[in-house]
Amino acid sequence: SQYEYVRQFEQNDSLLPATWLVVRIDGQGFTKFTTRHGFTKPNDIRALHLMNRSAKEVMESMTEIVISYGQSDEYSFVFSKDAKAYDRRASKLITLLVSRFTSAYVYYWSEFFPDTKLQFPPAFDSRVVQYPSDRIMRDYLCWRQVDCHINNMYNTCFWTLVNKGGMSNKDAEKRLSGTLSSDKNELLFGEFGINYNDEKEIFKKGSVLVRENTLVDVTTPEGKCAKRTKSTVVILHCDIIRDQFWNDRPELTRDRPTKSERKAERAKQREIELAAEAEAEEEAAAKRSRQCKAGETDNKAEDDA
Amino acid sequence: SQYEYVRQFEQNDSLLPATWLVVRIDGQGFTKFTTRHGFTKPNDIRALHLMNRSAKEVMESMTEIVISYGQSDEYSFVFSKDAKAYDRRASKLITLLVSRFTSAYVYYWSEFFPDTKLQFPPAFDSRVVQYPSDRIMRDYLCWRQVDCHINNMYNTCFWTLVNKGGMSNKDAEKRLSGTLSSDKNELLFGEFGINYNDEKEIFKKGSVLVRENTLVDVTTPEGKCAKRTKSTVVILHCDIIRDQFWNDRPELTRDRPTKSERKAERAKQREIELAAEAEAEEEAAAKRSRQCKAGETDNKAEDDA
Amino acid sequence: SQYEYVRQFEQNDSLLPATWLVVRIDGQGFTKFTTRHGFTKPNDIRALHLMNRSAKEVMESMTEIVISYGQSDEYSFVFSKDAKAYDRRASKLITLLVSRFTSAYVYYWSEFFPDTKLQFPPAFDSRVVQYPSDRIMRDYLCWRQVDCHINNMYNTCFWTLVNKGGMSNKDAEKRLSGTLSSDKNELLFGEFGINYNDEKEIFKKGSVLVRENTLVDVTTPEGKCAKRTKSTVVILHCDIIRDQFWNDRPELTRDRPTKSERKAERAKQREIELAAEAEAEEEAAAKRSRQCKAGETDNKAEDDA
Amino acid sequence: SQYEYVRQFEQNDSLLPATWLVVRIDGQGFTKFTTRHGFTKPNDIRALHLMNRSAKEVMESMTEIVISYGQSDEYSFVFSKDAKAYDRRASKLITLLVSRFTSAYVYYWSEFFPDTKLQFPPAFDSRVVQYPSDRIMRDYLCWRQVDCHINNMYNTCFWTLVNKGGMSNKDAEKRLSGTLSSDKNELLFGEFGINYNDEKEIFKKGSVLVRENTLVDVTTPEGKCAKRTKSTVVILHCDIIRDQFWNDRPELTRDRPTKSERKAERAKQREIELAAEAEAEEEAAAKRSRQCKAGETDNKAEDDA
Ligand SMILES: Nc1nc2c(ncn2[C@H]2C[C@H](O)[C@@H](COP(=O)(O)OP(=O)(O)OP(=O)(O)O)O2)c(=O)[nH]1
Ligand SMILES: Nc1nc2c(ncn2[C@H]2C[C@H](O)[C@@H](COP(=O)(O)OP(=O)(O)OP(=O)(O)O)O2)c(=O)[nH]1
Ligand SMILES: Nc1nc2c(ncn2[C@H]2C[C@H](O)[C@@H](COP(=O)(O)OP(=O)(O)OP(=O)(O)O)O2)c(=O)[nH]1
Ligand SMILES: Nc1nc2c(ncn2[C@H]2C[C@H](O)[C@@H](COP(=O)(O)OP(=O)(O)OP(=O)(O)O)O2)c(=O)[nH]1
Ligand SMILES: O=P(O)(O)OP(=O)(O)OP(=O)(O)O
Ligand SMILES: O=P(O)(O)OP(=O)(O)OP(=O)(O)O
Ligand SMILES: O=P(O)(O)OP(=O)(O)OP(=O)(O)O
Ligand SMILES: O=P(O)(O)OP(=O)(O)OP(=O)(O)O
Ligand SMILES: [Mg+2]
Ligand SMILES: [Mg+2]
Ligand SMILES: [Mg+2]
Ligand SMILES: [Mg+2]
Ligand SMILES: [Mg+2]
Ligand SMILES: [Mg+2]
Ligand SMILES: [Mg+2]
Ligand SMILES: [Mg+2]
Ligand SMILES: [Mg+2]
Ligand SMILES: [Mg+2]
Ligand SMILES: [Mg+2]
Ligand SMILES: [Mg+2]
The missing domain is CATH 1.20.5 (Single alpha-helices involved in coiled-coils or other helix-helix interfaces)
Known part of the structure; x- marks a missing residue:
């Protein structure tokens, strides 16, 4: 029609080829959302499992994601350097991804929170960042896992002081201000007999989603039993900062030749x-x-x- | 931490000031989604109402949207020229909006489809386009409403030929190829006694959401009854191509002075x-x-x- | 060749249609350049004429520029809202423009500075800014002309105090700190008998380049004399802040219909x-x-x- | 002033950190420019030397350029991956570079063309491309050097056929159409006794500018003679496709650690x-x-x- 000229105002937003693309989503106003839905403090295991379930849904719908990492109200998705989906158009990638994630979050809510009604539709923001080298992409993931560790250690101490130590929030905050990692470890152990190492790995390390090839039994068209390899998404709670994780999975960073x-x-x-x-x-x-x-x-x- | 340098790779994506911002979302693969969920053809009124409900949720969460327009599996949201939300960062605007929309779509699904189970989490894409003048922003909306009209007229004929005329899809397509608007009107009326004008306005015109100030009764802190003006989102199915709609609502295009x-x-x-x-x-x-x-x-x- | 894939890394940088494009260039390190070439202080008329000559060359090579404004070591070029050159690719516009300008500056140098050898090749930077409305585009030009006025008034006072008042630079600076426009006018008149209004218009207002249609005599192919209209670039030193300039030249802001x-x-x-x-x-x-x-x-x- | 708000329309255009930046400039309309100035065909050695001189000027003014490559009317400048100049703002980099290059081209013209008056100010365009890995950056340079080779071989044959073979341009073109590199080598040797290998390296390989540390004699403040290392730009005409060039100069691609x-x-x-x-x-x-x-x-x- 005579009005179609308005399409010319759409601008091309394709991202650089041969570059790691990392999409991070983060819950909007989850401070309020978690309170309104009575999330366990500092970590609500149901909530983390729901996040993981939603991330799995995303990985199943976007096959060029090679690894994902989640903690708190956020998730990061790493697209392979040579991902081709949607011509690498930034808006397509970030919106379809966050839409699928949110959709799954609401869709699966009752499965993970059977006794808690969802009060209102939650939302997540999403952004994409380009990383030119493997090292910097890995440093990105280190950044998120260190953040998880620091926050979880702090929160564990804080809520122990409040819940077991009977302190007010303010006093707990004051008590922790200026303490180092080692001080916190000692505080937990010395004053409450808690060994931080014994905390759940999902709390300490966050969640790592990667694909694994497994052998599955299938029935061939001729009705025979056969083995096939199938790629499935698995959930880990391991260190991704050290080299070992990456050495064990060379396919994650293997360059496809130019x-x-x-x-x-x-x-x-x-x-x-x-x-x-x-x-x-x-x-x-x-x-x-x-x-x-x-x-x-x-x-x-x-x-x- | 030592890893925080990775934040420097995030790029600024703020949009031009003093420019209309239009965000359009569109259902991903809704050809399949509507089939899988048995949507009425060509228009499923429940689906349209669910879209409108979700759009209303969006307008309530983003107050700088002045008008929205929806049809089929898509919705367009027009932010006021001087919108300030999220510093006009493109990714924030498109992802929070599409996330809220999708969230509401799944959240309210059962209210509008009480007898149809949602089979899987749907997704929408989202993009933002900048329009420098009122005229071009209005032409954008004209583009969408003309598209609604053209598609609906075609679909109405097509499904009448198939459902009432007993034609195969192929034959119906052939019958309609090359016909003009007037031919289609005649076909409906002459062969099936259907006056296209009598079709539902929501099908012919799509849905227009604007804000209206209404007087509401409130109880003051002192316990007295009082009237307050409250802005609410109303749903219309009217022509937005001609000047009248805009003349009747000068506040939509009124320039805030520089x-x-x-x-x-x-x-x-x-x-x-x-x-x-x-x-x-x-x-x-x-x-x-x-x-x-x-x-x-x-x-x-x-x-x- | 096998290497041509590297072209895919070039990103599209087309600017918004139907939007004013303003390219501003500015001399790099001209504080040093003007000193090294003994420019008259505060205004070197030869330098301003050379700037104007170079800007004229630019306007003759890029016909969609409708008005240009220059002062000090900078020049702004306003492309018509519907300019189509180089598909509105930002990098093409800013680089070809600045390259032509610089080229002309060096090329014509000796014409304006017959007695001063150019010591080294000067450079200018260049940027493009998009303005959605006539009002804001005009405000841009106001911004530059006000800047010219403020700087020129200050510099006139400063160098009068130094050259005629025998003050040191420091003392002159101190003397002027905190003074308003009216104070400066008075200072010039009261202490030195200088009426600021009598200063050269090119210093007070900068230079405005617009196109004008003039009648020229041509010889037709048949050897006859005839009149033709020819568009030529003219140089003005007038106020472009008030409406009059724009009212007198409606073609500058006349909208070409969509x-x-x-x-x-x-x-x-x-x-x-x-x-x-x-x-x-x-x-x-x-x-x-x-x-x-x-x-x-x-x-x-x-x-x- | 009240007009300063117009600055908010300037958009941030900083390029990705830790990524190779390649700026390529190219003469605008040099088909006409070379004709008007009587350039020797197919290669004018004076022109190539003037290009090299201008590129050297650029490398001396932008110290983060590590290697440059020129041929015909174009030059490519490779900034080191961690270049910091102008906060990696794209418009600053491409405009200052092309402005300096053009400036030098006009400034040094008479030195290289003592007998040819410059007829009008020439212009160059400029663009920047980001390359995430060493391999792809090198492939970029390969692309340009292969282009040089292909064009030079063709042009050498073409002008030999025309100038020595007395062919018309059209016939020469026809004669060469569909020929491979080996055919062209044979044609030159078989029909004209020309060994393509004996052609000037600057024609066959283009020009490569790199920095080299040399020992120079300086006089210390105390008046003594001393040796200092000084980085100077040297001009080579060698192969940059094969590994040897890069193995010989590990500093070009050495990663600065993150x-x-x-x-x-x-x-x-x-x-x-x-x-x-x-x-x-x-x-x-x-x-x-x-x-x-x-x-x-x-x-x-x-x-x-
Ligand atoms: N109780 C509880 N709270 C959690 C849990 N996971 C996340 N949260 C809360 C803690 C923080 O207040 C919030 C996440 O922090 P953010 O920096 O993302 O802030 P928020 O989402 O409120 O604001 P934003 O819109 O992201 O800027 O969510 C959990 O498992 N249990
Ligand atoms: N039966 C039925 N179908 C509808 C209704 N509204 C939309 N649809 C279908 C018709 C189209 O196949 C589809 C919308 O067309 P699109 O161009 O958006 O295609 P689709 O979503 O399949 O692909 P996309 O991912 O957007 O490229 O949704 C409805 O009310 N009833
Ligand atoms: N003596 C004299 N100096 C002038 C004249 N026109 C401009 N200048 C000088 C005054 C300023 O120092 C300089 C222009 O100021 P800028 O803000 O553009 O600074 P500059 O070019 O040094 O640095 P930049 O590279 O633009 O950031 O040029 C003139 O006519 N006569
Ligand atoms: N005679 C002669 N011509 C040359 C020499 N170096 C370059 N040229 C000419 C050959 C080509 O016509 C032209 C370079 O080709 P381009 O593809 O850059 O075309 P041109 O600059 O005309 O157009 P453009 O504005 O870059 O699109 O310059 C030379 O050394 N001698
Ligand atoms: O969201 P935050 O608070 O972690 O911090 P940010 O990501 O830097 O802020 P924004 O979401 O505005 O980009
Ligand atoms: O989505 P379509 O088919 O209406 O067409 P488009 O919007 O031009 O395509 P895309 O969604 O890829 O921008
Ligand atoms: O160049 P200046 O000093 O007038 O100021 P600016 O234009 O804001 O700075 P930049 O040239 O770095 O954009
Ligand atoms: O300039 P050309 O002809 O070599 O080709 P291009 O670089 O692809 O074209 P443009 O200069 O328009 O980017
Ligand atoms: Mg945030
Ligand atoms: Mg959050
Ligand atoms: Mg968070
Ligand atoms: Mg689409
Ligand atoms: Mg769709
Ligand atoms: Mg659609
Ligand atoms: Mg500046
Ligand atoms: Mg300057
Ligand atoms: Mg300046
Ligand atoms: Mg080109
Ligand atoms: Mg060229
Ligand atoms: Mg060329």
Whole structure:
């Protein structure tokens, strides 16, 4: 129609190719939301499981996400460097992702909070950040896991002081101000007999979602039983700061070669094949020549015979 | 922490000031979603009401939206030219909006589809477009309403041919190919006795959400009854292409003056006030002088007396 | 070649349609450049004329610029709202413009500074800003002209105190700190007999470049003399803050109608034409009928004759 | 002033940190420019030297450029991944660079074209592209050098056919259409006795600018002679596609460690130092203990004595 010219005002927002894309979502006003819904303090395990369930839904709908990390009211999703979805259009990626996440959060709410009615529709914000190297992408995840650790240690102390120590919020805050990690460990153990190490891993480390290939039984079209590999999303609560996690999963950071590298690779491969062919050819020739000679000998032998 | 440097990779995405911002959301893969949930064809009134309910939720949470327009699986939200929310950061606006919308869609689903279980969490995409002038912003809305009209007329004919005319989908498509609006009107009326004008306005025009000030009864802190104006979101199904709608609602496109205009206005106002003061002063002086003279006269009179 | 994939990393930077584009360039490190080349203080008329010459070169090479404004080491170029050059790609606009400007500055240097050798190649930076309305675009130009006025008034006082008042730079600065425009006017007049109003307009107002249509004599292909209108760039030193300048030049801010307006306009035009045609037709018919009757009468008369 | 609000319309255009930035400039309409100035075909050595001189000027004014590559009417400048200039603002980088380049081109023109008057001020466009990895940045340079090679081989053949072979432009074009590199080599050698390998390297390979540290004699403040290392820009005409160039210059692609790596490095260093200290301490203790025992023995001996 005559009005279609308004489409020209839409601006292209495609992100850089060959770059890690990290989408982070975060609950809007969850300080109020968690209070209104009586979340356990400092960590509500039901809430964390609901977050994980929603993140799983997202990973199943966007297959180029290679790893996700969640804690508190937030989740980060890492798209592979060469992700192609929606032509890497920033708005498509962040809105479809946050929409799916929120949708799942409300959809699965009653499964995780069977006794708590959802009071109003919650919302999450979403943003995308580009990271040029593996190291910096990993540093991003370190940033979030260190944040989880720092907050959880603080919150654990704070609510122990309040709930078990009978302190007011203000006093607890004052008591903790200026303390280091080691002080907090000692406080918990010395005053309350709590070993911070014994706290739930999901609280201390947050949640890590990665894909794993598992063997599953399938029935073939011919009605036979067979094994197939299937990629499923698994939930871990492990350290992602140290190298080990990444060394154990080289596929997460493995570079898919660039076009020119693929071409060089193909060229090299062809050379190898040609060399192999040539060698085979040579050998075959040598063999033929041997056989020939042998034949001659045989013939001779026959002749001789 | 040492990892916080990763925040420097977040890029500023603030939109132009003093410009209309239009956010449009659209259901992802709703061809499949509507089929899976048995939506009435071509228009499912329950679905449209659910869309409107969700849009209302959005308008209540983002008060700088001045008008919204919805049809099919999409909704457009127009922020006032001088909207300040989230510093006009594009990603904040589009993600919080689509998240709230989706959240409400799932949250209110059972209210509008009491007999249909939601099969899986739906998702919407979202984008923002900037429009520099009132005329172009209005042309944007015209574009969407014309699209609604064209699609609805086509769909009405198509499903009439199929459902009442007993045609196959293919034949119906062929029958309609190349027909103009007038042909379609005639087809409906001539062959099926249907007057397109009698179709539901919500189908023909889509839905328009605007704010209206209404008087409501409130109880004051002192326990008395009183009237207050309250802004509520109302749902219309009217033409927004012609001038009338906009002439009737001058507040929608009224320019808030720029800073320099406000300053000029204040200066002019001050001049007027000064002039008024001066005049008043003069008059007062004149009066005093008259009174004075009168007094003298009086005195004289008194003296004379 | 296999390497061409690197082009995919170029990002689209097209600016909003139907929006004023203002490109401002500014001399890099001109504090040093002006010192090294012995520019007259506070204003070097040769330098200003060279700036104007370079800006004229730019306007001649980019025909969608409707007005330019220059002062000190800077120049602003206003592209018409519907400029189409280089698809409105930001980088093309700002780089070609600044490159042409710089090129002209060096190229014409010796024409304006015949006795001063250019010591090293100067550089200018360049940026583009989008303005959605006429009012705000005009406020932009006001901002620059007010800046010119403020700086020039200050500099005039400062260098008068130093050069004629024999003050040190420091003392002059101190003397002027906290003074208002009126104080400065008085200082100049009271202490030095200088009427600021008598200063050169190019210093007080800066330079305004607009296009003007003039009649020129041309020789037609047939060798005859003829008049043609030719658009030339003229240099003014006038106020562009008040309405008068803009009222006198309505073409500067005249909106080219949008597509939908043009269509509506054409429709209306067609109606008018149809009405006119119909009227003409009617009249013609009436005339024919009159003529016919008259003819009958005539015929009769003839018959009678 | 009241007008300063217009600055809020300037948008932030900072580029991604830790990413290669490549600025490419290209002569505008140089097909016409080279004709008007009688450039030698296909390569004008004076023009190439002038381009190189201008690029050198740019590298001297922007010290974070690590390598530049030029051919025909274009030049590419590679900023180091961690370049900080102008906060990585895209418009500042591309405009200051192209302005300086153009300025130098006009400024040095007469030095390289002593007998050719510059007819009009030339202009260059400029753009910036971000490359996330060393490999892709190198592929960018490969793209340009391959382009140089392909064009030069074609142009050499074309102008040989025209100038030495007496062909029309059209015929030369036809003759070359569909030919491969090897065909062109043969044509040159077979028909004209020209060995393409003997062509000037600057034509075949383009120009590569890198910085080199050289020892220079300086006079110290105390008036003595001394050697200092000074970084100067050198011009090469070598292959930059193969690894050798890069292996020979590891500083070009050496990563400066990230913040977290620097911290880890420091921590490791500290551990090493602590270990060393501890060891030293231990040894010292052992020594003291030995000395002590020895002393005791001595004492004993003394006692005994
Ligand atoms: N009780 C409880 N609160 C939680 C839990 N997880 C998150 N929260 C609360 C703690 C914080 O107040 C809030 C998350 O902090 P944010 O910085 O995201 O703040 P908030 O969401 O209120 O504001 P925002 O809209 O994100 O700026 O959610 C939980 O498991 N239990
Ligand atoms: N039966 C029925 N279908 C509807 C109704 N409203 C929308 N739809 C369907 C018709 C279209 O297939 C679809 C909307 O078209 P779209 O262009 O948005 O396509 P879709 O959402 O499938 O793909 P997308 O992800 O938006 O590209 O939703 C309704 O009230 N009843
Ligand atoms: N003597 C003299 N100086 C002038 C004239 N026009 C401009 N200038 C000087 C005054 C200022 O120091 C300088 C312009 O100020 P800017 O704010 O643009 O500073 P500058 O160019 O030094 O730094 P920048 O690279 O733009 O940040 O140029 C003139 O006509 N005569
Ligand atoms: N005769 C001669 N011509 C050259 C030389 N170097 C470049 N040129 C010409 C050949 C091409 O026509 C032109 C460069 O090609 P471009 O693709 O950059 O085209 P041009 O600058 O005309 O247009 P543009 O504004 O860049 O799109 O410059 C030279 O050394 N000698
Ligand atoms: O949301 P916060 O408070 O963690 O901090 P932020 O992410 O820097 O703020 P914003 O959400 O406004 O980007
Ligand atoms: O979504 P469509 O099909 O209406 O068309 P579009 O909006 O132009 O496509 P996209 O959603 O990819 O921007
Ligand atoms: O250049 P200045 O000093 O007038 O100030 P600015 O334009 O705000 O600074 P920048 O040139 O860095 O955008
Ligand atoms: O300039 P060209 O012709 O080499 O091609 P381009 O760079 O793709 O075109 P543009 O200068 O318009 O970006
Ligand atoms: Mg936040
Ligand atoms: Mg939050
Ligand atoms: Mg949070
Ligand atoms: Mg779409
Ligand atoms: Mg859809
Ligand atoms: Mg749709
Ligand atoms: Mg500046
Ligand atoms: Mg300057
Ligand atoms: Mg300046
Ligand atoms: Mg080009
Ligand atoms: Mg060119
Ligand atoms: Mg070129």
